[in-house]
Amino acid sequence: MTRNAKFALYVCGIVVIAAILLLYASFDPAHNPFPRCIFLSLSGLKCPGCGSQRALHAIIHGNIMQAWHHNAALIVSIPLLALLAFSGVAKNRFPTLYNYMNGRIVIWSVFFLTIGWWIVRNIFNW
Amino acid sequence: METNTTRYWAIHNGMRIGPMSIEELMGYGINGDTPVWRAGLADWCAAGTVPELASIMAPDIPPVPDYPPTYTQPWQQTPYIPEVPRKTEPMPHTYLVWSILTMLFCCVPTGIVAIIYSSKVSSRFSSGDYDGAKHASDTAALWIIVTVVLGLICLPFQILFALL
Structure with missing residues (x-):
């Protein structure tokens, strides 16, 4: 990718992220017609991502406890995603970190924690 | 003279x-x-x-050595293509960040499939199967795109469910 294309991509990414943050900051998904999970609507069971939109709204307003209540997996994911993104950007400087973060241990942990979270949250109604 | x-x-x-x-x-x-x-x-x-x-001797020409000279880059007709990929070949993308993000926000559980292929990228790469790792990487990217597209297709219905 050329330098200009990369720059344009970064600018687009920042604009989209800013728009999403502004949207979720302005409206509470709990009281507005935001997309509702199809899996939940059809089966009555929560998917691993259910509550992410309400949690995002709560985080932007600094209410971490409420966000945790809506979707604890999202709160846990934020530091993990930040570390993953950092390891990707600083791949050449910290190759060991990148290989570990994209290695089998981390990926299978994410997989089984997600499946486990999916099951457990429906049993205990988290 | x-x-x-x-x-x-x-x-x-x-x-x-x-x-x-x-x-x-x-x-x-x-x-x-x-x-x-x-x-x-x-x-x-x-x-x-x-x-x-x-004054007439070229001082820089080295004497003929007693041993056959070794060349670091022998000349050949075709460019040198290694049979096995080098160890320093970078690992293909696992797209783990995108797998997690699509799973949290698209509400379509196909993101799980992307995670399975993400893990295949690293396991195949560490066993030296570079082509297999590249293929798993492309498949993971494909499943992320599938998840996003399914999420976008479902979006009107999702809003409809919210309005009901």
């Missing part, structure tokens, strides 16, 4: 050769360390120390 008439002797391959002209002496391929003698010198001298010889 005086230089043309000067006769030289040299010790070449352990043998005394001469008398000869300066051109003939050069024809033997002597170097700066070859002992030479001409009229006017008290004893054998290294050729490099005799002014008229030093």
Whole structure:
């Protein structure tokens, strides 16, 4: 990718992220017609991502406890995603970190924690 | 000219050769360390120390080595293509960040499939199967795109469910 294309991509990414943050900051998904999970609507069971939109709204307003209540997996994911993104950007400087973060241990942990979270949250109604 | 008439002797391959002209002496391929003698010198001298010889000898050409020379980059007709990928080949993308993000926000559980392929990228890469890792990486990317597209297709229905 050329330098200009990369720059344009970064600018687009920042604009989209800013728009999403502004949207979720302005409206509470709990009281507005935001997309509702199809899996939940059809089966009555929560998917691993259910509550992410309400949690995002709560985080932007600094209410971490409420966000945790809506979707604890999202709160846990934020530091993990930040570390993953950092390891990707600083791949050449910290190759060991990148290989570990994209290695089998981390990926299978994410997989089984997600499946486990999916099951457990429906049993205990988290 | 005086230089043309000067006769030289040299010790070449352990043998005394001469008398000869300066051109003939050069024809033997002597170097700066070859002992030479001409009229006017008290004893054998290294050729490099005799002014008229030093000035015409190229000092940088190395002597013929006793061993066959080794070349770091042998010339060949076709560019060198290694049979096995080098160890330093970078690992293909696992797209783990995008797998997690699509799973949290698209509400379509196909993101799980992307995670399975993400793990195949690293396991195949660590076992040296670079092509397999690249294929798993592309498949993971494909499943992320599938998840996003399914999420976008479902979006109107999702909003409809919210309005009901």
